Amino acid sequence: MKRDWVILVCGAAAIGALGWSGDNYFIRLLTILCMYATLAQSWNFIGGFAGYPSFATAAFFGLGAYTSGVLQNQGLPILMCWGLAGLCAAVFAVLIGGAILHLRGHYFAIATLIIAEMLREIVNTTPNLTGGGMGLNLPILRISVDVQSRVFLLAMLVLAVVTTAAAILLQRSRLGFGLRCIQQNESAASILGVNAYQYKTAAFGMSAVFVGMAGAIYASWVNYIEPPDVFDILIAVKPLVMVLLGGIGTIFGPIIGAMVLLALEELVWRNFLTVHAAALGVIIILLVLFLPNGLFSLLKDLSAKRAKQ
Amino acid sequence: MTVLLELKSVSRQFGGLNAVNDVSFQVSQGEILGLIGPNGAGKTTLINLITGVHPATSGRILFDGQDITKMRAHQIARKGLARTFQVVQPFPKMTVLENVATGALFAGGATGLKDAFAQARQHLEFTGLGDSVDKLASTLTLAKRKRLELAKGLAMRPRLLMLDEVNAGLNSMEIDDALRMIRTIAERGVTIIIIEHLMKVMLSTAQRIVALHYGQMIADGVPDAVLRNPRVIEAYLGSKYAAAHSGSSA
Amino acid sequence: MIYFQILANGLMLGALYACIAVGFSLVWGVLNVINILHGTFIVLGSYIAFFAFRFAGIHPFVSVFIAGFVLFLMGYAIQSAMINRVIAAPVLITLTLTFGIDLVLNNAMLVAFSADYRKINLPSPLPSFEVASIFLPGDRVAAMGLALLLTILLYFLLRATNVGRAIIAVRMDREAAALMGVDVKRVNAITFGIGALMAGATGALISVIYPISPLNSSAFLGKAFVVCVLGGLGSVPGALVGGLMLGVLESFGGFWFGPEHAVTLSFGLLLILLFARPGGLLGKRGYE
Structure with missing residues (x-):
């Protein structure tokens, strides 16, 4: 556990230092990395620890983005908007979790998929509040572009660190222990006194709060949001791919997955712009078929082979 | 003796099937109660009702004077009712x-x-x-x-421990070990309900036996009396009595 | 009476929904796989009909067979080559896999056909007619009839043929079916192929009614979800009832609350249903 903290602090310091000295393109990449890490880490709370295949990340992300966007346009201070966005996403997750966390497997997956679609439709049909299908402009920060990019990197970095810290604390807590039991055998967990419903709801809420804030920071960063962008199903699927890449139910797996996916995406974006979705699809297919236990399983296999020789 | 667990006309239907039908009995503090019945008699279902895995369709279950019929599994567990599973369920x-x-x-x-x-x-x-x-x-x-x-x-x-076939599949030495353990647990003041197919185990550990058949309670009394009860012999031992004497399992 | 007209519209829509969902339901019920590809299969069927009409003048209703055949082969290949490898894995894995394949296929369609909406303009559409002052557009009625026919054909395929019996055996008990000598992997592939066949055929059918674009695939998938939850999994009658119900509900919902809320309504309904009856209105409780 101590080792986890050391890695976290060193990693955060390294990203901070790199960002401070880097150019704007590099800062942009690091900001996305921190955002991806936050999303992946958050998904891991419900999908990894508790074992519930959630596709609600897009719903929380979009909800956070729109909550903060609307509030910022009302003139509220930006930090307060980000905080309220996280709160709003968490409350929403707890409420909706109460309704759908009794579902298992496919049914849970579908219910979470539909939540994002519902929210997207609600935004589309309330143009007075949210701008509807036309999208929503956010107030522009009156500071220089260079400073801005660093401010948003710092915000996302702090968020990613907090989310990872929450994961470290969770792993060695009563809640984390209970979630692992639920993941392996929910009815046996109940018989041993685990309040499964409460714990799952807590995990779902945790998987929402930081994602909501990430959506809020993203909205402020890009200045303009629209429903297909922030409720994109890819926002729900990418975290899952990152966690699968890095190793499910681990602390730093999601972050490593985020790095790998981002690197692949950049490669693809630069070289095959029109088929980037297909390229992501190919990555997913290869990952599922050949590396279902993540990249580390590959390293383990390799080292095992080397040991044999 | 104070009553620890009390079942009052407890029933459970699955679809149209009466898995447990109007079962009432009491378990006293510190007692070792055996629960017997042929396969499908409703023993495990009864344990599931007591521990809140399934809710009872009707009737009431009292633990230490408190109504636990509507409580959820984890709440019941925290009250001091523990069980083992017939099919073991560790977290792998x-x-x-x-x-x-x-x-x-x-x-x-x-x-x-x-x-x-x-x-x-x-x-x-x-x-x-x-x-x-x-x-x-x-x-x-x-x-x-x-x-x-x-x-x-x-x-x-636990204050009450329910053991659902903890000896099934074990050899006789392992069974002796297990029985010693169960008796030690009982001496510590834990009340025990034990489900078992092995008559030898029942006779040597249980102080009282309740017999179920097709979800209904057909006998409740000291082991010798229950095993001599004609309804029990007919329902449970009828065809298997001879087997019980020639081999170890009945 | 306006309500009869709305009901008739709903039933015509519902028959198409049933046809959209029945293949999806079969795959989910038998293979325990949520086939995210289903919407894309439908769009692909529409494109086959579109190009067959444009270059060979083949009527879309005839293309139903061509599209069905092509999609069957495709589905069979995808299941054999990919999904069969992870068929026993948890939900998350199979769902993610079909999502990945869908990204590839959908992207390929975007590149090949562009996102522009296309429409088949039949030179001689079937005449519309009126029954008891209910207006009935000929092509829609014909599409509804064919959709119902296809659904019924699938029902008899499952009931009365050896392939169908093997599929049902696998659905009931995978291991037992394997022990009885059923080649489970092959049955899986055939089942997935039939699911794709139904999707392709439906795509060709609806190409006479709706504009065609790769962007539509997620909407079709959404309908398939809702119908499955309404009617229950893996049963043809369930999909039929669920489809008709959804069609009627959307038709009346659109009339009362405005058509822009129809999607929200059906998804809202779905969430309520999942909460109250996760096994569908007709079905038993789900697999897990």
Whole structure:
């Protein structure tokens, strides 16, 4: 556990230092990395620890983005908007979790998929509040572009660190222990006194709060949001791919997955712009078929082979 | 003697089937009660009703004078009712120690993870699994997995422990070990309900026996009387009585 | 009476929904796989009909067979080559896999056909007619009839043929079916192929009614979800009832609350249903 903290602090310091000295393109990449890490880490709370295949990340992300966007346009201070966005996403997750966390497997997956679609439709049909299908402009920060990019990197970095810290604390807590039991055998967990419903709801809420804030920071960063962008199903699927890449139910797996996916995406974006979705699809297919236990399983296999020789 | 558990006309239907039908009996503090009946008689269903896995369709279940009929499984577990499963259900990706610690942490009143692990070690020593604490639960032999179930139940610090065929599939030496353990647990003041197919085990441990058949209670009394009860012989031992005498299992 | 007209519209829509969902339901019920590809299969069927009409003048209703055949082969290949490898894995894995394949296929369609909406303009559409002052557009009625026919054909395929019996055996008990000598992997592939066949055929059918674009695939998938939850999994009658119900509900919902809320309504309904009856209105409780 101590080792986890050391890695976290060193990693955060390294990203901070790199960002401070880097150019704007590099800062942009690091900001996305921190955002991806936050999303992946958050998904891991419900999908990894508790074992519930959630596709609600897009719903929380979009909800956070729109909550903060609307509030910022009302003139509220930006930090307060980000905080309220996280709160709003968490409350929403707890409420909706109460309704759908009794579902298992496919049914849970579908219910979470539909939540994002519902929210997207609600935004589309309330143009007075949210701008509807036309999208929503956010107030522009009156500071220089260079400073801005660093401010948003710092915000996302702090968020990613907090989310990872929450994961470290969770792993060695009563809640984390209970979630692992639920993941392996929910009815046996109940018989041993685990309040499964409460714990799952807590995990779902945790998987929402930081994602909501990430959506809020993203909205402020890009200045303009629209429903297909922030409720994109890819926002729900990418975290899952990152966690699968890095190793499910681990602390730093999601972050490593985020790095790998981002690197692949950049490669693809630069070289095959029109088929980037297909390229992501190919990555997913290869990952599922050949590396279902993540990249580390590959390293383990390799080292095992080397040991044999 | 004070009554610890009381069932009042408890029934449970699955579809149109009466899995448990109008069953009433009491269990006193400190007693070892045997529950018998042929396969499909509703024994495990009855345990499931008591522990809140399924709700009873009708009737009431009282534990220590408190109505627990509508309570959820984890609440009942925290009241001090523990059980083992007929088909063992360890958490496969956890170590033996972690498996037992869950019981201590969530129902046994452990103050934190450290305390839970310390308590779990004691229960593992008692059940003879002291040398397997760091193994993955999925790697244990059947006999050891049965003992792991027992250790998990004990870690919950139960007042009532329900043992659902903890001896099935064990050889006679392992059974003797298990029986010694069960008696020691009872001497510590834990009330026990034991489901068992082996008559030898029933006669040597249970102080009282309740017999079920097609979900209905057909006998309740001291072991000798219940086993001589003609309805029990007809329902349960009828065809198997001879087998019970020629072999060890009935 | 306006309500009869709305009901008739709903039933025509519902028959198409049933046809959209029945293949999806079969795959989910038998293979325990949520086939995210289903919407894309439908769009692909529409494109086959579109190009067959444009270059060979083949009527879309005839293309139903061509599209069905092509999609069957495709589905069979995808299941054999990919999904069969992870068929026993948890939900998350199979769902993610079909999602990945869908990204590839959908992207390929975007590149090949562009996102522009296309429409088949039949030179001689079937005449519309009126029954008891209910207006009935000929092509829609014909599409509804064919959709019902296809659904019924699938029902008899499952009931009365050896392939169908093997599929049902696998659905009931995978291991037992394997022990009885059923080649489970092959049955899986055939089942997935039939699911794709139904999707392709439906795509060709609806190409006479709706504009065609790769962007539509997620909407079709959404309908398939809702119908399955309404009617229950893996049963043809369930999909039929669920489809008709959804069609009627959307038709009346659109009339009362405005058509822009129809999607929200059906998804809202779905969430309520999942909460109250996760096994569908007709079905038993789900698999897990």
